[in-house]
Amino acid sequence: MKTKIHIYILSSILLALISVTSCDKDIEFSEQLTPLTAANLDSDAASWTPILMTSADQIAVPAPTDVNSDAYKAELAAIKDAQSKLTKGQQQIIDYWSGGGVLRWNQIFRGLVARYNLPPAPRADGTYPAPDAENPFSDPMFPFANPPYAARAYSYATNPMYDALKAAWHYKYLYNRPAPYNNDSGIEALMPKSDLPAYPSEEGVMSGAAVEMLKLFFPVSVEEITKHAADQRNAALWSGKATASDIAAGLALGKAVANLYIARARTDGMGAAGGNKAVWEALKLNATSRGDEPWVSLETPPRPPMLPLFGKVLPWKMTTEEIVAIRPPAPPLRGSAEMDAECAEVKYYSDNITRERLAIVHKWADGAGTYTPPGHWNDIAAEHIRDANFSEVRAARAFALLNMTMHNASIACWDTKFFYFNARPSQLIPAIKTSTGVPNFPAYVSGHSTYSASAATMLSYLFPAYASDFQTMATEAAMSRLYGGIHYRKDSEVGLTLGTDVGEHLVNTFAKVDGAD
Amino acid sequence: MSASVCAQTLTDGLMMPKKTLCTGFMYTHDSWTDYWEGELKRDNGNVGKVTTQSLMWMGTYGITSKINLIAMLPYIKTKASMGTLSGMEGVQDLSIGVKYNFFGRKFEKSAFNTFAVLNFSTPLSDYSPDFFPLGLGTQTTNISYRLTAYYKIEQGWFINASAGYTWRSNTTLDRPSYFDGNEFYNSDEVKMPNVFDVFVSMGYIKNGLQAELNYIQSNTLGGGDIRRQDMPFVSNRMNAIRVGATVMYYLPKPKGLAVRGSAAYTVDGRNMGQSQTFMGGLMYTIQFNKNQ
Numbered sequence: 017m018k019t020k021i022h023i024y025i026l027s028s029i030l031l032a033l034i035s036v037t038s039c040d041k042d043i044e045f046s047e048q049l050t051p052l053t054a055a056n057l058d059s060d061a062a063s064w065t066p067i068l069m070t071s072a073d074q075i076a077v078p079a080p081t082d083v084n085s086d087a088y089k090a091e092l093a094a095i096k097d098a099q100s101k102l103t104k105g106q107q108q109i110i111d112y113w114s115g116g117g118v119l120r121w122n123q124i125f126r127g128l129v130a131r132y133n134l135p136p137a138p139r140a141d142g143t144y145p146a147p148d149a150e151n152p153f154s155d156p157m158f159p160f161a162n163p164p165y166a167a168r169a170y171s172y173a174t175n176p177m178y179d180a181l182k183a184a185w186h187y188k189y190l191y192n193r194p195a196p197y198n199n200d201s202g203i204e205a206l207m208p209k210s211d212l213p214a215y216p217s218e219e220g221v222m223s224g225a226a227v228e229m230l231k232l233f234f235p236v237s238v239e240e241i242t243k244h245a246a247d248q249r250n251a252a253l254w255s256g257k258a259t260a261s262d263i264a265a266g267l268a269l270g271k272a273v274a275n276l277y278i279a280r281a282r283t284d285g286m287g288a289a290g291g292n293k294a295v296w297e298a299l300k301l302n303a304t305s306r307g308d309e310p311w312v313s314l315e316t317p318p319r320p321p322m323l324p325l326f327g328k329v330l331p332w333k334m335t336t337e338e339i340v341a342i343r344p345p346a347p348p349l350r351g352s353a354e355m356d357a358e359c360a361e362v363k364y365y366s367d368n369i370t371r372e373r374l375a376i377v378h379k380w381a382d383g384a385g386t387y388t389p390p391g392h393w394n395d396i397a398a399e400h401i402r403d404a405n406f407s408e409v410r411a412a413r414a415f416a417l418l419n420m421t422m423h424n425a426s427i428a429c430w431d432t433k434f435f436y437f438n439a440r441p442s443q444l445i446p447a448i449k450t451s452t453g454v455p456n457f458p459a460y461v462s463g464h465s466t467y468s469a470s471a472a473t474m475l476s477y478l479f480p481a482y483a484s485d486f487q488t489m490a491t492e493a494a495m496s497r498l499y500g501g502i503h504y505r506k507d508s509e510v511g512l513t514l515g516t517d518v519g520e521h522l523v524n525t526f527a528k529v530d531g532a533d
Numbered sequence: 534m535s536a537s538v539c540a541q542t543l544t545d546g547l548m549m550p551k552k553t554l555c556t557g558f559m560y561t562h563d564s565w566t567d568y569w570e571g572e573l574k575r576d577n578g579n580v581g582k583v584t585t586q587s588l589m590w591m592g593t594y595g596i597t598s599k600i601n602l603i604a605m606l607p608y609i610k611t612k613a614s615m616g617t618l619s620g621m622e623g624v625q626d627l628s629i630g631v632k633y634n635f636f637g638r639k640f641e642k643s644a645f646n647t648f649a650v651l652n653f654s655t656p657l658s659d660y661s662p663d664f665f666p667l668g669l670g671t672q673t674t675n676i677s678y679r680l681t682a683y684y685k686i687e688q689g690w691f692i693n694a695s696a697g698y699t700w701r702s703n704t705t706l707d708r709p710s711y712f713d714g715n716e717f718y719n720s721d722e723v724k725m726p727n728v729f730d731v732f733v734s735m736g737y738i739k740n741g742l743q744a745e746l747n748y749i750q751s752n753t754l755g756g757g758d759i760r761r762q763d764m765p766f767v768s769n770r771m772n773a774i775r776v777g778a779t780v781m782y783y784l785p786k787p788k789g790l791a792v793r794g795s796a797a798y799t800v801d802g803r804n805m806g807q808s809q810t811f812m813g814g815l816m817y818t819i820q821f822n823k824n825q
Contacts, residue, residue, distance in 0.1 A: 041702075041703050041724045041725065042724060043703070043718060043720050043722050043723070043724050044719075044720065045716060045717070045718055045719065046719060047719045123719065126710070126717065126719075127712075127716075127717035130710070130711075130712040130717045131712060131717065134760060134761070134762055134763055135762055136762065137761050137762035155761070156761075157761075314616075314617055315578075315579055315616075316578025316579055316615060316616065317578060366619065369619065371659050371660075371661075374661055374707070375661075375707040376707075378661060378663050378664075378706070378707040378708055379707045379708050379709075380708075381708070382708075384763060384764065385711075385712050385760075385763055385764065385766075386708075386710070386711070386712065387710060387717075392709075392710075395709060395710060395719070442617045448617070449617060449618065449619035449620070450617045450618060450619055451618075451619050451664070453617075453618070453764075454617050501617075501619070502617075
């Protein structure tokens with residue numbers, strides 16, 4: 017009898033548990049975005065200072081056919097036909113891209129960086145192969161999207177989109193061809209309606225610029241990238257926002273602007289940034305000549321340092337001389353009382369990992385397999401850009417300013433790191449254990465700190481109401497490296513100062529005077 | 534079945550009699566140098582040999598002779614012999630299960646029994662799920678369903694087979710995005726695939742001696758592979774085939790005290806270390822109802 021009661025209780029528990037375990041565990045991949053209605057059309061965007069283009073009309077876009085022409089009417093008919101047969105899958109593509117093209121592309125950039133952010137595996141003889149842009153499909157995969165590669169890629173992916181959108185705005189208001197849904201009442205607006213002229217289509221511009229740049233930076237993912245670009249153009253067409261000729265003109269403009277940037281990227285010094293064996297050996301002198309301990313790789317087998325000549329890569333709206341001029345003074349020498357105290361503090365955090373500090377370390381680690389610290393700051397910026405309902409051209413400006421700043425931060429940080437070439441805490445004190453991976457380059461100054469302060473400075477300019485939040489985040493990101501046992505406090509503090517300097521330079525010399533405010 | 538046999542696991546075919554508690558501590562030493570990166574077997578000088586030690590309390594109590602409660606709680610400590618990564622330690626997951634001997638038939642010289650097990654486990658500390666291979670666990674709440682069949686002949690030889698399905702809750706990272714080996718997610722929540730396992734053992738159990746050889750296959754039903762030179766990730770497809778041996782012996786004195794030892798070796802795996810495991814412990818049986 018008693019057993020029967022037990023069985024009854026057990027089966028009720030079982031039923032309750034089955035209902036728990038049948039619940040849906042699926043997770044949404046992408047950010048949730050509501051359809052974008054720009055707070056302001058930014059009709060004067062063509063007058064904003066370009067980054068690389070000489071003027072908004074540097075690349076010619078021919079006048080469109082008349083809206084009363086048979087050719088144009090045929091294009092409208094094609095949209096109506098497409099709308100009448102719209103599938104659920106096509107509607108999902110429209111919904112996805114209606115969240116904002118610039119925001120969606122930024123998210124795709126971050127996903128690509130995370131996918132390619134893996135260091136090559138060692139060969140059997142203990143050496144490491146270098147990823148080869150000429151042979152991207154072989155092992156090791158190309159690229160290794162480490163933080164400097166990523167910061168540069170984010171800026172090269174965003175800047176052409178921004179310049180091309182300003183050019184598009186020029187022609188939009190020059191030719192003033194309305195969107196199909198404003199030309200023909202038989203065409204539904206499946207994205208929020210706006211009075212922005214449709215020719216050339218901003219979706220065409222963005223897809224053209226993005227595809228050309230991403231093919232250069234992530235050649236192995238060309239199929240995925242091309243599909244995204246085609247989806248974006250189709251979304252514009254199906255939603256009644258642009259006709260085939262609006263889109264074709266945008267696509268051609270986007271590609272032409274991208275080609276200006278590709279020429280710059282091929283000659284910006286990145287090709288030589290990896291150095292060679294002679295360069296790696298000579299770097300030791302940068303430390304020993306000051307009487308300091310030179311950096312050695314803590315990986316097994318030892319890996320050559322990450323991009324030792326990246327400090328010489330071409331910055332945005334800043335010169336290499338200006339980068340060198342803000343290089344911080346030398347770090348304390350090994351064996352000095354100051355360095356002993358720095359090491360003792362790192363050892364303390366290494367020995368006393370609290371759950372709270374571990375969460376901070378992991379929140380900001382952004383190591384291999386992630387979108388890197390520059391990606392994290394794009395993620396943070398995306399929320400603010402989304403909430404501000406920026407027009408596509410203003411959203412592109414925000415990401416361009418942010419990513420140019422972080423690319424400059426990479427250069428300034430790498431210049432400092434390899435100029436001093438000092439050791440990580442675990443190299444000086446092997447008993448220092450770390451709660452995240454030790455990056456394979458010198459300690460001083462911290463990359464996370466430099467990136468974060470540069471980003472926080474630019475975002476504080478863009479979204480002043482949130483300035484204290486950005487500063488708090490930057491400081492937390494900087495301290496996470498000390499808590500994780502991979503940086504001295506000085507690396508973080510001086511890195512924050514360097515990042516702020518880099519950020520303020522771009523804010524004052526470019527952002528504040530580009531005509532967009 | 535002798536009242537002096539202590540049931541210890543969710544997968545065996547043993548039951549504690551009514552109002553009898555078997556409790557004790559097990560120490561486990563698990564280590565590996567080679568591991569499977571996806572399906573590629575390799576070693577890694579950045580971790581060297583990874584050692585996981587645990588001290589686990591366990592207890593089995595007979596509510597009735599047909600229904601037992603089984604509870605376990607381990608304290609875990611990890612360490613890597615090379616590289617800079619810090620080891621971790623802490624209390625892991627509390628596991629509470631109900632084992633129900635729902636069918637039994639006695640033959641002239643043998644007996645056949647079947648069991649259903651429902652097990653629940655949940656983390657008792659806030660350890661990070663994002664520090665493989667040195668993390669303490671997955672930080673998931675799990676619910677397992679299991680069926681076991683056990684056949685024993687009079688001379689003491691037995692064969693036991695068990696299959697289980699474990700539902701795992703999703704887990705939460707300390708970071709706002711991650712790449713799981715296949716896809717990039719803008720979320721801190723990780724979808725955790727469920728796990729299926731099969732356990733087969735055969736051996737001898739009589740007069741206070743239990744000795745068995747066992748085979749365990751555990752498959753994660755989904756999840757990505759560790760990519761070349763990447764770190765492992767909490768939702769990886771972790772599969773393993775392990776073979777092992779267990780011996781348990783009741784000491785003549787003091788009555789009720791048993792020593793237990795076991796060893797296991799991973800013969801094949803995916804996204805896991807090729808570990809060898811040694812366990813040793815003491816179990817003590819207390820009868821609360823002497824009339825039983």
